[in-house]
Amino acid sequence: MSLTIYGIPASRAIRPLWAACELGLSFRHVSLPYEGGATRTADFLALNPNGHIPVVVDERPEAPGGRVVVWESMACALYVARHHGVADGRRITPATPAEDAEALRWSFWVMAEAEADALTVLMHRMAMPEARRKPELAEAAERRLAVPFRVIEQHLREQAERGHEYLAAERFTVADLCAASVLNWARPSKALMQAHPLTHAWILRCLDRDGYRAARELG
CATH class of the missing domain: 1.20.1050.10 (Glutathione S-transferase Yfyf (Class Pi); Chain A, domain 2)
Incomplete structure (x- = not known):
């Protein structure tokens, strides 16, 4: 599996970035700002038609199209914690x-x-x-x-x-x-x-x- 997080820390993207760092994950970070039209390109709009950061792309062969795409910052953080963490009662992932x-x-x-x-x-x-x-x-x-x-x-x-x-x-x-x-x-x-x-x-x-x-x- 390969995880990519789009966005900069000085934005709502801090949420999934923080979750990934708390879990010690290896992930690709695309430092995409919210200004200057970077989120309005055809490639980015194909990921998030709203044109906002953050976006999480999780490469999973079993998923339709081989990947899961998540947007909305809270959804991104909760997804990272739930699907890349361990529910062991020690890490940030809910255990119960x-x-x-x-x-x-x-x-x-x-x-x-x-x-x-x-x-x-x-x-x-x-x-x-x-x-x-x-x-x-x-x-x-x-x-x-x-x-x-x-x-x-x-x-x-x-x-x-x-x-x-x-x-x-x-x-x-x-x-x-x-x-x-x-x-x-x-x-x-x-x-x-x-x-x-x-x-x-x-x-x-x-x-x-x-x-x-x-x-x-x-x-």
Whole structure:
């Protein structure tokens, strides 16, 4: 089998790249940016007609056409963890139906409840040139994010009472990877981080991993 991941770390492609690095996989990385028309070529659109990164291409002789093509960043990360990891209770792959359910629900949850507003905070608090930032957009996004942050803060509190530091288990799993990859974008909001200390500490714990650092270093 041969795995190829298209995209750059400074994008949603960080999710499957991080998953692959956590698992120590050997894979081909195509450093494809989201700007400049690179995702609008005929070859790339044949992989993802939406014209977005990331895309995961998994060469599998038993699959139709000899390969599996996955797009949408959370789907890519979950696919890599499920089909290239080992469900041994040590790695990021869910080892039980309960862990798998946690990975699915937190991945869908964070996209539906937090991603758009977290990205707004990132852009208007830090990423955009200062002259283009609109603090009022960041402030409105932070007010909305207070709701999902309360949800995950409560879950992390309940997990801590069980002696667990992560969302799905006592170890880091793909559930944490997917959720932290989004909520990390909200870290420029000091108010949100101060109001939700368990969540802030959990985000930092997730980012302080060799797998994340290795993924960030990919060109």
